[in-house]
Amino acid sequence: MTVSEKIVADLVANNVQFVTTVPCKQLAGVIDAVDKSPDIYHIPSNKEDEGMGLCAGAYMGGKRPAIIMQNTAIGVTINTLVTLTQYYRMPLPMLISYRGELREPVACQVEMAVHTKALLNQLNIPTYHFHKESDVDEFDEILKYTFMCNKPVAILTDASFWGGYGE
């Protein structure tokens, strides 16, 4: 089972049936696996705050949601995270590609990487960092934790976790 297949299997096992995505090169495999899953409604978003709105609606409609996006999205979604997801106390697992870490080839990505954990910390968002492939073993428990506490929860996944940035 690949890492992407394991992530999708855990989503399905935790009854996550509504997943929105904004692409990142590092996430291409998992987005593809989500799209192929017959148990998940995959709805690509044009912007991450739009995706969080869709997830809020799906949750209220009775479906467990998740969002898959890049860490640059933290810069565009702070208002939505605070005034929608957190204010109304809604669960939202956020599988995030942590660009700008070791093995990153694009210098500009580092500019957002240096703020990512600080911003998540400032927002009191529980944050997990997947660096080694075996870290994915915790994904199932993180999903259970998210739907237990009704909070947005961040899972940062760096290039080392994904086996490099396509080198």
Next chain:
Amino acid sequence: MIRSEILRNIAPILRDELVVCNIGLPSQEMHLIDDQPTNFYMLGTMGLSSSIGLGVALAQDKTVISIDGDGSVLTNFGTLPTIANNVANNYILLIIDNGSYGSTGDQPTYAGQKTSLTAVARACGCESVIECKAEDTGKVLQAAIDSKKMTIIVAKCESGNIKVPVITKDPVVIRERFMQAVKS
């Protein structure tokens, strides 16, 4: 006719449906005119009424109406292609287009100038898009509900606001009440 008059006119139609109300005055006006457990009031997050409503519609079978404004649709323009490409026939997006940012002091929007949201929605791929006069909103809305076809309504009206109190209900209460209404 201004937005609050449209809302007053269509309140009897909205009463039986799930409604996602846009941030600011539209939510405050709906709350004042006809507060219902089937109403989800947005207390923040400008622009996402259409996205939240689409999410609710895709997750269950009851009819969902997102009440949006021209300014809010302009804020979240990416929503129209998403709606067009994820057809939910229990979903209606009602854009009350008064050509202004009503809640912030009636500053003009581009929708009141050269930009037609009706044309934009069609160009994005939305198949059933109806522009109507404010006075006809109720008739058009009822027809859209009865058609069981995803519909975008652009109701053109004048800008202007009435004095309404802010909503002091707790957001978790609003959300929980709405979720119970979805399930009932």
